[in-house]
Each structure stands twice: as C-alpha cells, then as structure tokens.
Amino acid sequence: MSRVAWYRVFVVGGAIALLEVLCLTGIIDKITMQAPHLIVRDLYRMLVSGRMNGAIMKTLGNTLLALGLALGVGIITGALLHRWRALRDTLDPLFATYYAVPVFAFYPFFIVVFGLGDLPQVLIAFMLGVVAVIVNTLNGLDRVPVVLLKTARIMRLSPIDTALRMTLPSAGPYLLTGVKLAVAYAFIGVIGSEFIMSRGGIGYEISFAYANFDNATMYPLIVLILLASVAINGVLSRWEQKLLARRGMR
C-alpha cells in the first residue's frame, strides 16, 4: 500500500475513533448518535436477522431498473444525436442547464400523476441519470479518431462490426464515465425519493426510524448505504482509471 493510502486509512480511522470517544464520554448523547461499535453490531444483527432484506431488495430492484433504462435510452439517444447535428444543437442548452434544475422537485408532481408506487421513484432516478449518459456518449463518440473510421471503411467492415471493433473500444472510457455517474444518480434518485415519501425501501426505513427515534435501525442503515455507494463508486472509478491508463490518457 502506498503512503497516501495509509494516510487515508489513518484519517478515516481517526475520525471513527474520535466519534467513539465523543460518544462514550457522553459529549454526543445517546439520543443524537450511537457509538460506532454499536452501529456496527446493530448492522451485523440486522443483516443476519434478514428483517431489512425486503427493503434492500426493493431498493436494489428499482435502482437496477432505473439504471438499465437510463443506460439503454441514454446510449441510444446519444448515438442518434451524434448523427443528427441540428437536433443536438437545439438540445444543447437543455443539457447545459439540466443539472442545475432540482429533478427532485418533480417528485411530488409524479406522485400526483402516477400514484405513490415504484414508478415515480424509478422515473426520478432515470431522469437524474439519463442526461449524464447522453452527454458522455456524445463526448465519447466525438473523440473517436477519424482515422479509425477510415480504416474501418477500407477494410469494408459492416456498420455493426465498425461499432463493435472501432467505435465502442475507442469511446469506452467516456461511456464508462457515463455509467459511473448513472449508477450514482440511480442510487441517489431511488433512495432520495423513498426518503421523501414512499411505501417501502431503505430510504423509507431510514425516515421511518428517524420519525420513531429508532437510532438502532437508522444509523446501521445509513452506514450500509454509505458503504455500498462508496464501494460501488470505488470499483467503477478504478476500472475507469485502468481504461484511461490503457489508452495512455493519464
């Protein structure tokens, strides 16, 4: 492990130790927060007992659905827009300001239109993710070297072969950036909307536990989400770095 990695472990470990001390000495009282070792214990018990499995599966299912939709629609739209210059120019202001608009503000509207089911949550997560995928797909396609496409034409590759052998490997790292963002956004969208108002899922369980002062459920769930999102993001980032390094872009 490098020195910087050790420092990182040290910073995180130090922060947890500090919390532990603050909790045990009672500077942070029990109603506000439990000591970290108790949170870990509760998390372990919760996972072993399986009482949150339903909520976890529901959240995961909705996240995957939204992610799949965002990737499918985003990549296809990106590829089409790349061909259709005029439409792309028209949509450009939308893409530029899209992430300045709080997508969650549409959630109450979706609830009123579609009812309080899974659809509004999936829609919010999809809306958050899809534009990141489109923008990164366009970015990747823009950067495919012209010489590769010319080579493909000389070798008389079919459009499908050109896409699979030339365009996709070349645009790969950028597509992966889009995927990484879409994963994060799908998580944020589903859990966030569950949290605001819903009938089930991890976000719902956290807000339910909060409303009932049930710290023994709330903190372990929060830690579970933190661990899951940091882990997934870490894996994807590492993969992205590797692809970039292989292309000599680092």
Added chain:
Amino acid sequence: MSMASLGRLRNSLVLIVALVAIWQGLYWWVGDVALASPLATLRYTAKLFATESFEGHLFDTLRAFAIAFALSVVIGLAVGFWLGFDRLSGDTLEPMIVSVYAIPKLTLYPILLLAFGLGLSAKVAFGVLHGVIPIILFTLSAVHNTKPILLKTGRVLKLSRSQMVRWILFPAAIPEIFTGLRVGFALTLIGSLLAEMFASQRGLGYLLMNGIGLHNVELIMAVTLVIVVFAAAVSTLLLYIDHRLHRRA
C-alpha cells in the same frame, strides 16, 4: 452579438417552445385530473405571487439558500486552496471528497436534523453539504493546473503564501473556480430544497409536499415551475459568464 451567440439564443428559444408544446400536448392527452395546462399554471403562479403567505415561503427558501451558498463558497475556497497547496493533504483527501459526492446525501439528513434541530440551521447545513464539494474539487484542480511559470515568478518575487493566493493563484484560477461556483450554486439549491421537502414547516419544498397532501396539482406545478425557471435562468447566466471567462483565459 456574434453569430454563435445568436445561434445559441435561437436554440434556447426553439427548446422552450418545444417543451411548452410537449406540456400542452400531455395536458390534452391526460386531462385535468393529473395535469394543469401551461396557461392555467401561469395564471396560478401569478395568483400565488400576489398572496402574502407565498412570499413568506419564497423568502424563507431564498434566505436559507443564500446563507448556504455564501458558506459553501467561503468554506469551499478555503479548503480547495489548502488542499491545492498542500500536495499531501490533497492527495489524501481528494478521493474521499469525490466519493462523498456519489453517496445519496439525503440519508445523512436525519443526522443533521439531530445535530442542528428542525429549522434554518439544518437546512443551511444540508445545502452546504451539497454545494461545498464541487467548489472544493474545482478550486483544488484549478490550483493544480496553474502554470508553473507563474508560481516560479511568485517565488522569485518572494511572495508570502497569502500574497501568492491574492496576486497569482486566484487570478489564474478564476475561470475554473467560477465553474465550481456554478455547479456549487445548483447543488446548494438542490440541497436546501430537499431539506425543506423532508422535514420543514416553511419554504417552497414544504409547499410542494403540502401540495401532495391537498392533491393540489396546480399548486405543485406552479411551485415546480418557479423553481425550474429560477434554476435554469440563473444557471444560463452563470454559464454565459463562465464561457466568457474561459475564453479570456
């Protein structure tokens, strides 16, 4: 006005007209129960602005947002410059800050509520939590990307650290820092609105959630419209300044 900006203006106008047309089409399709027409929403918005209680909510949101954004800028710039200067702390903390960016921060809100209590301070804290991260990251990378020749000149002139920031790093980094401020602006707005949606008795986010309870479609659409128009307008303006700064640099 140049040809390029004329083209952008035309594109934006076409886009706005298209979005309103889609909205109207949807309204004709699903009808009055679920949707208000663009015209009805505009009328309701005008009526809303005339009421005194709405002004209170609007003012509340704007105040929380303004305080949160000011804090985000100050903290973000300070931390960003520190991490940019101090290579070791930067390398250690940057990946951690990046991963905070990807977590659903809404789940942390109960902790903030327990720490700050229901009210303005929790809202502000949540806005800062969202907005400060891009400002830190962009400032950090701006400092890293400063041309070495400028830093060397500063060292030759024996500038102190604060003079270095004031006269060399800050002017050189302005375009990139501004991009950070632009993203931070959007995220702070999202943060303060989300905080209001989850637990609050005041503000636009509260009005939105209240609209669900009352099944008041017009209210929900009017408030959503106000938020979207405000966010899009300010962000377009910031984007314009951003482009100009980058072209000058």
